[in-house]
Amino acid sequence: xxxxxxxxxxxxxxxxxxxxxxxxxxxxxxxxxxxxxxxxxxxxxxxxxxxxxxxxxxxxxxxxxxxxxxxxxxxxxxxxxxxxxxxxxxxxxxxxxxxxxxxxxxxxxxxxxxxxxxxxxxxxxxxxxxxxxxxxxxxxxxxxxxxxxxxxxxxxxxxxxxxxxxxxxxxxxxxxxxxxxxxxxxxxxxxxxxxxxxxxxxxxxxxxxxxxxxxxxxxxxxxxxxxxxxxxxxxxxxxxxxxxxxxxxxxxxxxxxxxxxxxxxxxxxxxxxxxxxxxxxxxxxxxxxxxxxxxxxxxxxxxxxxxxxxxxxxxxxxxxxxxxxxxxxxxxxxxxxxxxxxxxxxxxxxxxxxxxxxx
Amino acid sequence: xxxxxxxxxxxxxxxxxxxxxxxxxxxxxxxxxxxxxxxxxxxxxxxxxxxxxxxxxxxxxxxxxxxxxxxxxxxxxxxxxxxxxxxxxxxxxxxxxxxxxxxxxxxxxxxxxxxxxxxxxxxxxxxxxxxxxxxxxxxxxxxxxxxxxxxxxxxxxxxxxxxxxxxxxxxxxxxxxxxxxxxxxxxxxxxxxxxxxxxxxxxxxxxxxxxxxxxxxxxxxxxxxxxxxxxxxxxxxxxxxxxxxxxxxxxxxxxxxxxxxxxxxxxxxxxxxxxxxxxxxxxxxxxxxxxxxxxxxxxxxxxxxxxxxxxxxxxxxxxxxxxxxxxxxxxxxxxxxxxxxxxxxxxxxxxxxxxxxxxxxxxxxxxxxxxxxxxxxxxxxxxxxxxxxxxxxxxxxxxxxxxxxxxxxxxxxxxxxxxxxxxxxxxxxxxxxxxxxxxxxx
Numbered sequence: 001x002x003x004x005x006x007x008x009x010x011x012x013x014x015x016x017x018x019x020x021x022x023x024x025x026x027x028x029x030x031x032x033x034x035x036x037x038x039x040x041x042x043x044x045x046x047x048x049x050x051x052x053x054x055x056x057x058x059x060x061x062x063x064x065x066x067x068x069x070x071x072x073x074x075x076x077x078x079x080x081x082x083x084x085x086x087x088x089x090x091x092x093x094x095x096x097x098x099x100x101x102x103x104x105x106x107x108x109x110x111x112x113x114x115x116x117x118x119x120x121x122x123x124x125x126x127x128x129x130x131x132x133x134x135x136x137x138x139x140x141x142x143x144x145x146x147x148x149x150x151x152x153x154x155x156x157x158x159x160x161x162x163x164x165x166x167x168x169x170x171x172x173x174x175x176x177x178x179x180x181x182x183x184x185x186x187x188x189x190x191x192x193x194x195x196x197x198x199x200x201x202x203x204x205x206x207x208x209x210x211x212x213x214x215x216x217x218x219x220x221x222x223x224x225x226x227x228x229x230x231x232x233x234x235x236x237x238x239x240x241x242x243x244x245x246x247x248x249x250x251x252x253x254x255x256x257x258x259x260x261x262x263x264x265x266x267x268x269x270x271x272x273x274x275x276x277x278x279x280x281x282x283x284x285x286x287x288x289x290x291x292x293x294x295x296x297x298x299x300x301x302x303x304x305x306x307x308x309x310x311x312x313x314x315x316x317x318x319x320x321x322x323x324x325x326x327x328x329x330x331x332x333x334x335x336x337x338x339x340x341x342x343x344x345x346x347x348x349x350x351x352x353x354x355x356x357x358x359x
Numbered sequence: 360x361x362x363x364x365x366x367x368x369x370x371x372x373x374x375x376x377x378x379x380x381x382x383x384x385x386x387x388x389x390x391x392x393x394x395x396x397x398x399x400x401x402x403x404x405x406x407x408x409x410x411x412x413x414x415x416x417x418x419x420x421x422x423x424x425x426x427x428x429x430x431x432x433x434x435x436x437x438x439x440x441x442x443x444x445x446x447x448x449x450x451x452x453x454x455x456x457x458x459x460x461x462x463x464x465x466x467x468x469x470x471x472x473x474x475x476x477x478x479x480x481x482x483x484x485x486x487x488x489x490x491x492x493x494x495x496x497x498x499x500x501x502x503x504x505x506x507x508x509x510x511x512x513x514x515x516x517x518x519x520x521x522x523x524x525x526x527x528x529x530x531x532x533x534x535x536x537x538x539x540x541x542x543x544x545x546x547x548x549x550x551x552x553x554x555x556x557x558x559x560x561x562x563x564x565x566x567x568x569x570x571x572x573x574x575x576x577x578x579x580x581x582x583x584x585x586x587x588x589x590x591x592x593x594x595x596x597x598x599x600x601x602x603x604x605x606x607x608x609x610x611x612x613x614x615x616x617x618x619x620x621x622x623x624x625x626x627x628x629x630x631x632x633x634x635x636x637x638x639x640x641x642x643x644x645x646x647x648x649x650x651x652x653x654x655x656x657x658x659x660x661x662x663x664x665x666x667x668x669x670x671x672x673x674x675x676x677x678x679x680x681x682x683x684x685x686x687x688x689x690x691x692x693x694x695x696x697x698x699x700x701x702x703x704x705x706x707x708x709x710x711x712x713x714x715x716x717x718x719x720x721x722x723x724x725x726x727x728x729x730x731x732x733x734x735x736x737x738x739x740x741x742x743x744x745x746x747x748x749x750x751x752x753x754x755x756x757x758x759x760x761x762x763x764x765x766x767x768x769x770x771x772x773x774x775x776x777x778x779x780x781x782x783x784x785x786x787x788x789x790x791x792x793x794x795x796x797x798x799x800x801x
Contacts, residue, residue: 015558017551194552197609202549229706229716230763230779282548287772337702337765337773345700345767348545 016194018278024191024201026272027263032085033183034268035078040176042072047169053152054162062149066138070246072172073131077255079176080215081263084208085190087182092126096175099126100219101240102133107164116163118170132243134168137161139245196349205275206349209260210340216256217332220249225318225325230333232326238315249314253307261300284346292342299335306331368514368657371507371647373627374492378445379634380516380623381489384480385443387619388455391477391612392435401428404469405462408724410744412467412737415788420464434458442484445494447501449485456481467737468730472694473613476523480516480620486656487512488648493639505648512650515660516623521581522664523617526671526692528577535682535696537574540566541769542698550607576600584624597621608695677792682768683776683799685734686792701732701766701776707745709755717745735777735796738762742783760784774800 049068053061076097082088106128110116121129140148151161193201219242221227226236241249266274280293288295306328310317318325343349395401405428413420422428435458441451460478463469490496491505535541543566551560559565576596583593601614625633631641650656674687681688682697705717719728722744731737742760749755760783764776774797777783781795 015551015561017558017561020552196546196549227716228714229704231706231708231714231716233714284770285772287774292772340702341700341765341767341773345698345770345773346545348542348549348698 030268095126100132375630388439448490531574703764746784
């Protein structure tokens with residue numbers, strides 16, 4: 001090491017062969033902030049549609065509100081993947097925006113006793129709020145559009161239904177705004193923390209992506225299909241599927257996977273450097289025998305195929321053709337192992353968030 | 360021959376190195392205990408966890424409730440101050456050893472070789488007459504002063520330090536380290552943005568140079584420290600080596616522990632000069648101190664070093680790759696040899712068909728989960744804990760616990776780690792080879 005030290009003194013000031021800093025600048029400016037901004041715009045549109053609907057509660061405005069909601073929920077899928085970055089984690093982004101299955105009984109109970117204020121919603125646990133709660137209020141597989149509209153018009157608790165929905169929207173807007181605000185100050189730290197330690201940006205990204213794939217496997221696929229961990233049981237629960245009432249489970253799985261692919265590739269409005277480009281330069285072989293970076297993308301594609309094989313209605317697939325859901329679960333698990341074991345190993349990042357003495 | 364050994368061990372030597380070591384070691388203990396508390400680790404590691412990974416045979420050792428653990432660390436800090444100043448030294452050194460070792464035995468999660476080293480050295484300090492010079496004990500007349508002590512009092516410290524380096528070096532003689540330069544290849548590559556030396560890490564030969572140099576350094580450094588002629592250069596090498604590793608890797612206080620500990624190799628003259636910096640007077644008397652139970656302690660120490668010699672090789676009693684099974688891994692001075700990650704999830708089943716996946720985070724801290732995931736003995740302990748938890752709190756009958764685990768080691772792709780058809784709740788916790796660890800495949 002003395003030798004290394006000796007030649008080091010003649011070396012250039014700073015090297016970062018791949019361009020990690022450039023990658024983080026790309027993530028911050030080209031991908032993450034635009035994602036939160038477009039989600040923010042979609043939430044504002046939702047708010048506007050909601051205001052229109054609450055002054056003029058009719059079928060046309062309900063339909064417009066539903067569309068605005070679906071746009072916002074779709075936009076959320078570009079933001080969900082940063083859960084372990086400090087701004088999202090501090091704001092508890094997932095808990096506030098997209099935890100499911102939602103507890104419809106509790107929501108009905110709150111509405112029944114007119115507990116609908118914004119501060120009340122803020123204080124509730126994750127399964128009582130966010131986009132899934134709104135989805136439950138705005139869509140139904142059994143009620144007709146007219147009957148849904150009646151919740152907000154002639155139902156004895158119509159005013160409370162409207163108020164709870166309004167508070168849900170406001171809460172999401174506040175959380176989104178706090179994340180954007182924190183990113184403005186955090187950005188400099190983010191693009192300059194190039195290390196693999198617990199507070200390094202690589203650690204945050206790797207941990208975030210792994211968490212996302214874990215949630216994808218567990219919540220989007222596993223829980224509705226009756227998986228308790230890695231064991232399939234006969235206790236399927238199709239209604240626990242994401243956006244069950246609006247029948248968007250499959251569409252959102254595809255959004256999740258395609259977004260994962262884009263983010264790994266560093267692709268936003270322009271195609272910049274991403275984590276997968278960095279992994280590719282390390283020339284690490286995966287379990288499947290190819291370059292880890294390519295095998296991750298290939299495995300995401302396998303998952304996309306398996307999602308498509310499930311048809312258009314995941315809840316229905318679980319009930320009538322469960323082997324298709326099982327096949328999807330199996331492939332998602334392989335993807336999770338790649339993201340949670342192989343990627344950290346290749347990068348020397350640990351799946352933990354604490355600092356410690358080492359040796 | 361025996362006469363020579365006896366002469367070597369019992370011949371009187373100056374007490375100055377031991378006294379100066381006591382001061383530096385005490386200061387280091389004080390610094391690291393205060394740092395530990397200041398970092399909030401008492402709460403994080405000993406108050407927050409609901410479950411602790413006991414060492415086999417030490418299951419009776421439990422953390423104190425409430426703020427009790429802060430009193431333990433308070434006691435440690437007080438004892439370290441007393442050691443530093445040589446005040447009530449005997450009581451302080453014994454207290455420090457017991458408090459520190461008690462804390463270390465609470466949870467395998469926090470095992471570190473340098474904590475083990477501190478435990479051993481502080482146990483040795485309990486029987487050494489380190490307060491017979493440059494101490495408040497002498498000043499206050501609590502103990503008498505001496506100029507000379509038997510050579511073994513200094514030699515055992517040197518020998519213990521030599522063991523640390525030497526076995527750390529022997530452990531580096533393995534294919535991953537020498538032939539594939541792993542895990543250094545992974546670790547250095549991700550540090551190519553470091554100022555000044557970062558650019559080096561883009562040359563694939565550099566991790567090999569580091570690996571081979573590290574191995575040779577560890578194996579030989581103690582011998583160079585013992586030799587009068589090479590000592591100054593060897594000590595400079597120690598400082599440079601530890602400063603660089605500390606700069607590159609998150610290894611906490613370990614480098615400073617070693618920089619301080621190797622101080623004991625210097626000559627009596629050197630230490631006398633060092634002590635004079637603190638206006639500690641030259642030793643005037645010619646009193647030779649002979650510890651009580653002199654031969655008894657020497658016999659005990661021989662036994663200690665015999666164990667030190669054997670422990671690092673106990674892994675040979677187990678089948679399969681050591682880094683994979685980690686059977687016989689701890690207490691062997693294996694430092695920074697692995698980049699290992701694993702994903703380990705548990706499923707609990709009962710006789711009535713109830714099934715549940717365990718959310719590890721409900722029971723373990725992130726640090727515990729990470730350590731548990733990669734270490735089979737901890738996986739087994741956690742499985743036993745889960746069986747009990749699910750039977751007593753969730754009404755499971757005859758809970759069966761299965762682990763689904765994938766691990767990646769030193770640049771090899773992930774592979775299945777634990778046999779997921781084995782009910783771990785029924786596997787005994789002991790030192791027998793764990794047959795449910797799947798073999799490592801190249």
